Amino acid sequence: MRSGSRYGLLALGAALVIAYPWLAPNTYLLYAGVLTVMYAVLATSWNLLGGFTGYVSLGHSAFFGLGAYGTGLLVTKADWPWIPALLVSALVVAVFAGLVGVAAVRVRGASFVIVSIALVSMMNLLVQGWRSLTGGSTGLRVPTPFRELNRGESHLVFFYLFLVLLVLALLTWWVISRSRFGSGLKAIREDEDKAESLGVPTTAFKVVAYGLSALFVALAGGLYALWFRSLDPIFVFSILVGSYMVLMSLLGGVRHLFGPLLGALIVAPAGEYFLVALGESQIHLTATGVLLVLVVMFMPEGIIPAVAKLVRRFRPPEASIREETAEQRSKEAVA
Amino acid sequence: MTSSLRTEGLTKSFGGVTAVDGASIEVLPGKINGLIGPNGSGKTTFFNLVTGMIRADSGRVLYGDREITRYSPHRIAHAGLGRTFQLCRIFPRMTVMENMLVAVRRTRLRELLAGSHDKAEVERARHWLRRVGIDHLESAEGRNLSYGQQKLLELAAVFMGDPELVLLDEPAGGVNPALIERIVTLVRTLNEEGRTFLVVEHNMDMVMGMCDHVIVFDRGAPIAAGTPEVVRNDPRVLEAYLGV
Ligand SMILES: Nc1ncnc2c1ncn2[C@@H]1O[C@H](COP(=O)(O)OP(=O)(O)O)[C@@H](O)[C@H]1O
């Protein structure tokens, strides 16, 4: 795509997203919009680790849950204002993730996937077991920071809060992808030992990517707690939320800035639709799993490269376009 | 003068196989050193031990006045050791230029967040690509290069780290004669510019023609060392190679 039309498309997309809360016909669709932007944040944050390094974490919901419970607990038990509660708990989660990362990123491939699942299961058990603090399996109620707003207005505010977080996550991805740090991370994805032998401190790079990725996921978790106002450990620490992040990223394309966002735009509304149509059941996790397998098998690069390829096929080569326009221009000049 | 590499009693076993068995060697600084030996005599494992890719069971690796035995591979690279792999390794989904820019020499935060296509670095990369003769392939993806071109790319990328000592694992393996000639000339010139080489190679003509000093491995340990002349006539070497 030429850069002119690319920026045009980007501006149009951004305008549509910003206008969405005003275009949404009812509160439910506004709610679904907030959810979609939240998943876009999660997938984009996941991609800070998964896309750059190729380390597939199925358990990133651990950091979502921890961010949510951290924020929720600081607000309810310690009476903190919501902004410091959100930031501090996300930072603590990021540091925790860094420490976990030191051990977790030692193993590669399938072993890393298993370790990431173990992590989220452990967190789930911990939160459910520690009843006195977390409310156990009954969950935790979190007061809204915006008591004067009605439901619709509250959705609107959180839509923009999640959107700000999304922009921050995208900017971070973009800066990294152009940096030496990013170049090292991509080299890790391709051949870790080779990268190390060229002087890339691979362990440190992976741990930083892991922590950074967890930071954004935890921020999303914290916002979720404040928005949703009730935390269910089974949901926030679920493999489903973790696999959504993977599915969205892979579906859109992990090598692209907007890949995970695009994946979220497809998967989140579809997930919501099936939830309404079929009710809550294990079907979701199964369907997500099946979709993941299909994407990996038939579209391993994701939608963006697949579409780009299709567009190239239907478009004449750049040179002939330029010739045509030059010819037309001279004709016009004559006429 | 560049630093010298020494090993003392370096040992590594895999299960029951002792791949490197108490190897003590010295690489002559400023020279082209050869490392030869029958298949399976532990040359590649020795490289992996020296560059920190695998941990030694015992023994020490000394580089200049530093002991680098327990260093991680990237620290060893920063200390000035570069290496290529027996089965050429590049980043297949990155362009030739991106491959070149991976080599990290400095790790301060500001440098890490700076753009990877820094002007001076790109110029340096072009310089090395020109020297190995693949500068015209700058924007091709690594995987689209021929095997010979990939080997040249691997070599060029190693030099982005500005190594004093370069370990080459079978640089002529699977490469056509014209390219071998180019690699030999390149190694010679780079050596004249002050870089030390340690080259594992099966091509005897290449080793004997190019090296100043040859170390012979058999069953994980050196059995002879000296000029190509001396080594060629050493009875232990003849025995190890010909089984006489
Ligand atoms: N990762 C490994 N696991 C098990 N055995 C190995 C491994 N690497 C090398 N070996 C064994 O160590 C011995 C030396 O191998 P290598 O260092 O590759 O020799 P060379 O490079 O001289 O041909 C061989 O017997 C080989 O099978």
Ligand SMILES: [Mg+2]
């Ligand atoms: Mg070998």
